[in-house]
Amino acid sequence: MKLDAAALDLLFRQARSHNKFTDASVSDDTLRELHDLLKLGPTSANCSPARYLFLRTPEAKQRLAPALSSGNLEKTMAAPVTVIVAYDPSFYEKLPQLFPHNPDARSWFTSNDSLAATTAFRNGTLQGGYLVLAARALGLDTGPMSGFDNTKVDEEFLSWRGWRSNFLVNLGYGDPSGMFPRSPRLDFDDACVLL
Numbered sequence: 001m002k003l004d005a006a007a008l009d010l011l012f013r014q015a016r017s018h019n020k021f022t023d024a025s026v027s028d029d030t031l032r033e034l035h036d037l038l039k040l041g042p043t044s045a046n047c048s049p050a051r052y053l054f055l056r057t058p059e060a061k062q063r064l065a066p067a068l069s070s071g072n073l074e075k076t077m078a079a080p081v082t083v084i085v086a087y088d089p090s091f092y093e094k095l096p097q098l099f100p101h102n103p104d105a106r107s108w109f110t111s112n113d114s115l116a117a118t119t120a121f122r123n124g125t126l127q128g129g130y131l132v133l134a135a136r137a138l139g140l141d142t143g144p145m146s147g148f149d150n151t152k153v154d155e156e157f158l159s160w161r162g163w164r165s166n167f168l169v170n171l172g173y174g175d176p177s178g179m180f181p182r183s184p185r186l187d188f189d190d191a192c193v194l195l
């Protein structure tokens, strides 16, 4: 089965990265619905290392403000929700629950720090991408951002949990008046190799 044209437009062709959002709020139920979808995206050994902090109050946003680059400050303060897409470097502690058919899975990572770090970041980043696409599938819009001080975000929100920040995503219902024109993408022949 293939999605119809309207669904492909919603997910990709008409979907944009947004700088401005309408005043429409995003309910906590919608955030739960979002997580129920994105958690089903694949990760290696189902390790699911991403963690998500949904900042949806002025108080939480103010705690984030000092870490934001100047270009990202105003729009992030105004967005209905800002997600800190983080990851748990000790994700492997949950493998007995997440990958029950192989009791050895945890030891693949406890015996190899480099593999654990690469796995956490690779899969945590993928899950951030799933969040963007799941949001679009629910009719939401996103504005992903890496322009911020990771160390400050970690100290303010994450260190006591043992988690680390990856990137941020503003979330809401987009106001197209804040958008730049779509930038070109690479053609198939510039990005792809058929072997």
Ligand SMILES: Cc1cc2nc3c(=O)[nH]c(=O)nc-3n(C[C@H](O)[C@H](O)[C@H](O)COP(=O)(O)O)c2cc1C
Residues within 6 Å of the ligand: 015, 016, 017, 018, 071, 072, 143, 144, 145, 146, 147, 148, 167, 182, 183
């Ligand atoms: C991981 C990531 C980090 C980004 N960081 C920023 C950022 O710090 N500030 C910003 O204004 N846009 C940021 N963007 C938005 C990109 O510039 C935008 O997604 C890209 O130009 C494509 O735009 P389009 O989705 O509207 O086609 C980021 C996007 C991604 C995926």
